[in-house]
Amino acid sequence: MRHGMYGYTLGRDSEHRKATFRNLASALFQHGQITTTKPKAKAVQPFVEKLISLAKVGDLHSRRRAIAILQDRRQHFVLNGGQNPDTDIEVADKTIIQKLFDDIAPLYKDRSGGYTRIIKLATHRIGDGTDHVVLQLVGEDDSRPKPGASSRRRKQADARTAFAGQLRKGEKAQVVEQVEDEAPADDAPEATEVEADTTTAVADEPQTDAAPETDAESTDEESKD
Secondary structure, three states: OOOOOOOOOOOOOHHHHHHHHHHHHHHHHHHOEEEEEHHHHHHHHHHHHHHHHHHHHOOHHHHHHHHHHHOOOEEEEEOHHHOOHHHHEEEEEEEHHHHHHHHHHHHHOOOOOOOEEEEEEEEEOOOOOOEEEEEEEOOOOOOOOOOOOOOHHHHHHHHHHHHHHHHHHHHHHHHHHHHHHOHHHHHHHHHHHHHHHHHHHHHHHHHHHHHHHHHHHHHHHHHHO
16 A cells, blocks of 8 residues: 555656646746646646745745745746747746745735636647646636637537527417417407397396286276276
8 A cells, every 4th residue: 555645646756747847837927827738737736826825924934945846947938929949038037936926925915725727728639638728827807718719519519509599489489470370369258248248138038028918917907897
């Protein structure tokens, strides 16, 4: 049984894995976000969170610990899209540690954790098909990156949703047509009025029959007299 084993090994030995974490964390602190594979992003996320928590302390001891872990290297920026690597590389005035302690750590003084986010993209790495993700520093006024072009499965799901909406609209149109066809049924109250008139007429008929009886009685009385 292997005790004390945790985290992602990434198919590397300890030294290679530490170097990978340092490179990914340095690129993240330099640019604010990086595009990498999902296993690497999940593996380096706790490493980055601990460094930011260490930088929030801000004392000399914390700075020396961060230098021992991350190394105090200069920031390098590539200009003009990297068309000419010999002339497009620019070295910044601040180092990675200075930017971490001076610029990044103050942004999270009121936050106790959760300094990064992982956003899955629709692209995959050619070869093994590993998912691509964006590892990004969380900020107040930053915007989430677009997840890229929609996948084939997403397009199929959107097409199904649109088709279902058309079917629902067609059913509503059919219901409206049926209601319009059944509109003459509203004249039913008039028929009931006619029936009511006939019933009243029938009810009045016995009264008309009772009149001749009274006349006959009157003639009989006259004959007796």
